[in-house]
Amino acid sequence: MNLQYLKAFYVTVKANSISKAAKLLHLTQPGLSMQIQSLEKELQVNLLNRSNKGVELTEAGRVVFDYANTILSLQENIERDLENLKTDKKYLHIGSCKIVGEYALPCSIYIYKHDNKDVDINVEISNSSQVVENLLDRTVNIGIIQGNVDNKKIVTEKIASDRILLVTSLPLMKTNITTDELRKLPIIFREEGSETRKAVINFLNQYDMDIDDLNIIYELNSMEAIKSSVLAGKGVSFIPELTIKKELKDGALTKIDIEGNSIACSYYIAYRKDHELSVYEKDFISFIKSSKRGFC
CATH class of the missing domain: 3.40.190.10 (Periplasmic binding protein-like II)
Incomplete structure (x- = not known):
């Protein structure tokens, strides 16, 4: 499957307009339409119904759109991680529930960064169910959630009550x-x-x-x-x-x-079972489980 065509389809659905999507992707409208048609030809299905009101997903289009979000996220994550390897960059992208992310984690990151200045940290705050989704689609490698999760793909360790x-x-x-x-x-x-x-x-x-x-x-x-x-x-x-x-x-x-x-209630650190944690990811998990974490 051509990922460029898949992105063209995905952005068009999100924008609900061929013309708006073309501007976002820096394409001409005929060029964008041709990419979507090529994707439809490749998959042998009709993905969109076009009208004056915008675009509407077909039944097949809804299936492809649901997968497109995960596939394109994976592509971005692959490119990000490979770029980090090239520069030997230590990068922690953490997903956190709102309670910990907004009230407790800022102090912990401040303390952790004091001894780990070479690690860049980005925290994405959402509710716990979204954090789990982000772990599963590999948007983040480490999550902090409220309440445990029953998912065989996710490992959880309690960090606080x-x-x-x-x-x-x-x-x-x-x-x-x-x-x-x-x-x-x-x-x-x-x-x-x-x-x-x-x-x-x-x-x-x-x-x-x-x-x-x-x-x-x-x-x-x-x-x-x-x-x-x-x-x-x-x-x-x-x-x-x-x-x-x-x-x-x-x-x-x-x-x-x-x-x-x-x-x-309790809070847990979470990560994918199939993810091989880097040395600095393991170090952060050990830190956040310890009394040194200094929750605000």
Whole structure:
């Protein structure tokens, strides 16, 4: 399969326009159309339906598009890794869940870089499920996730324990509530795919409750946005303790126990089983598992 033609098809779908994709790829529109037609001829399928509204994937096109993202990512990763070998460059591309990536990892990287100035580090922050996807499609070689993952292709090692706390900034009559009282509270919740969300749902299931039993006023995909909302008195939320240590200590936030319980969670370092870790990748994993890591 011609990867140049595959990229032409992929960019066209993302841009939803032959003309826009042609500009992005620095091609003429006829030249771009010819590349897509050549790919269709090679695969012996029709990939796109073209109209005045843009382009629409055929059933075969959807299959090829799903694979194109992985194939093109692999190509970029191969080129990146080979270039690093040529220059003898030490490069760590880490995927991290938002909790660790935004609140704990910056201090760890600062400490690690102090003794490893020759290692370039890039951190891509997303939710844990996306980190796992990035590991599997080889966009990153090392990931940090909240919660474990049941995947035979992924190795995980626990690096830290935490608690997910229900917190508020408003004056409280009670710091220990029942599940019936929980149903009435205005809750700001994490987005679909978040491990914090999954952990809370699993906790609710112990009391024969689910997400529909909660009074969720809105959902956000940023823990910082959720924390700001709670501090502003907009509602209460389930927030990992790692991200609110200062606010709890200062009294800006107060935790609320549910039936006398809090929700346990853990963070894991993750990597592909088939990936041969470099010396400096092994060194970073050992560092992040140790007490030297200095989470913020």
